[in-house]
Amino acid sequence: MHAYVVGEHGDSEVLPWFCAQVGGLARLTRAILGDEKGVYTVSIFTPEMEGVALSLFPAPHPGGGRVEGTVHPQLDAAEQAALRQSAQMIKAALSF
Numbered sequence: 001m002h003a004y005v006v007g008e009h010g011d012s013e014v015l016p017w018f019c020a021q022v023g024g025l026a027r028l029t030r031a032i033l034g035d036e037k038g039v040y041t042v043s044i045f046t047p048e049m050e051g052v053a054l055s056l057f058p059a060p061h062p063g064g065g066r067v068e069g070t071v072h073p074q075l076d077a078a079e080q081a082a083l084r085q086s087a088q089m090i091k092a093a094l095s096f
Contacts, residue, residue: 006073007054007086007090014082039071046070050087052094060095 003020037078043055044067055072056070075083 004073006041006054006056006075007083008090009055012082012086012089014075014079015087016075016079019073033079037068042067043068046087049084050091052087052090054087054090 003015003017005015006052007014019043027038028040030036031040041055045051045053046056048058056072
């Protein structure tokens with residue numbers, strides 16, 4: 001089973017259940033090592049979300065050490081608010 005976690009991975013993480021699926025974690029490792037283009041969840045710097053690095057799924061093409069862009073998930077209002085709160089918690093922890 002694979003489900004994405006967006007935001008901070010801890011108390012304020014957000015789980016968008018609509019995209020849960022069956023799959024293996026080795027997929028990302030194969031993509032990075034094989035420099036395959038694909039869409040994968042990774043934590044990246046996100047200026048529009050409080051300017052912190054967080055998991056905003058999915059980020060295309062981690063192969064070759066680069067991310068070519070970010071595809072923003074279609075979150076409902078409650079999920080959007082929870083994600084923003086998660087980003088604010090990360091920002092607060094960084095300034096502690």
